[in-house]
Amino acid sequence: MEDSSLPAVADEWEKSKVWKGLKSVKNGHVYKIKYKRSVI
Secondary structure (H helix, E strand, O other): OOOOOHHHHHHHHHOOHHHHHOHHHHOOOOOOOOOOOOOO
């Protein structure tokens, strides 16, 4: 069973000052992960 809250956490993290301050983020070296939601 997958954690359905993971995408929401990732979205919130990307809005944080810490995330935006990372050197790799500033240089565009970060890629989004596609989340697969499964229904059980």
